[in-house]
Amino acid sequence: DVTYKVLLLGDTGVGKTALIRSLTGTEFKANHLTTVGIDFVKKTFDADGALVQLQIWDTAGQERFRSLTKFQYRSTKGLLLVYDVTDRTSFETLGYWLDSIDSELDRNNKEPVPVFIVGNKTDLEESRVVSTQEGKKAAESHYVHGFLETSAKNGHNVSEAFNKLADAI
Numbered sequence: 172d173v174t175y176k177v178l179l180l181g182d183t184g185v186g187k188t189a190l191i192r193s194l195t196g197t198e199f200k201a202n203h204l205t206t207v208g209i210d211f212v213k214k215t216f217d218a219d220g221a222l223v224q225l226q227i228w229d230t231a232g233q234e235r236f237r238s239l240t241k242f243q244y245r246s247t248k249g250l251l252l253v254y255d256v257t258d259r260t261s262f263e264t265l266g267y268w269l270d271s272i273d274s275e276l277d278r279n280n281k282e283p284v285p286v287f288i289v290g291n292k293t294d295l296e297e298s299r300v301v302s303t304q305e306g307k308k309a310a311e312s313h314y315v316h317g318f319l320e321t322s323a324k325n326g327h328n329v330s331e332a333f334n335k336l337a338d339a340i
């Protein structure tokens with residue numbers, strides 16, 4: 172079997188931990204979730220008939236300072252870059268995160284590490300400040316693999332996001 176390390180990145184509070192919990196079936200909690208004790212979770216995906224195991228790494232608060240270590244990036248084969256559709260700052264810092272990814276992982280070759288931009292918290296439609304169209308445009312202008320919107324709260328597109336990443340890898 173093949174195991175690939177993938178990483179969730181993006182500003183603090185956008186829902187990275189909640190997305191992993193939603194994927195793995197841990198109950199969604201409305202209070203702030205922190206990552207304690209575990210470095211990653213493993214889950215197997217069917218990528219076009221091939222079984223692919225993703226080792227899904229969360230950050231444990233270091234992203235608050237927008238500085239991850241080389242160790243955290245090492246051997247990463249795919250990324251979900253997450254923002255919050257109700258928080259414009261988290262959308263505007265995508266460029267910062269992509270620069271950081273580019274300085275650690277070479278995306279300018281024939282087989283670049285796939286990155287998907289994920290706009291989370293679609294269940295909070297009444298508080299949305301970043302439109303779907305803006306998200307799509309950002310994904311195009313940054314040359315990432317794809318874009319989708321999710322809700323860790325109601326599960327919308329959560330498994331799809333990880334499935335697309337597994338397929339791309």
Ligand code: GDP
Binds near residue numbers: 185186204292321323
């Ligand atoms: P992280 O810092 O990126 O890991 O963000 P967390 O997963 O800790 O989530 C930050 C806050 O947003 C928590 O209070 C979560 O309950 C909440 N949250 C995360 N995802 C969603 C979502 O899809 N919808 C709603 N309504 N709240 C969310």
Ligand code: MG
Binds near residue numbers: 188189206230231232
């Ligand atoms: Mg977290």
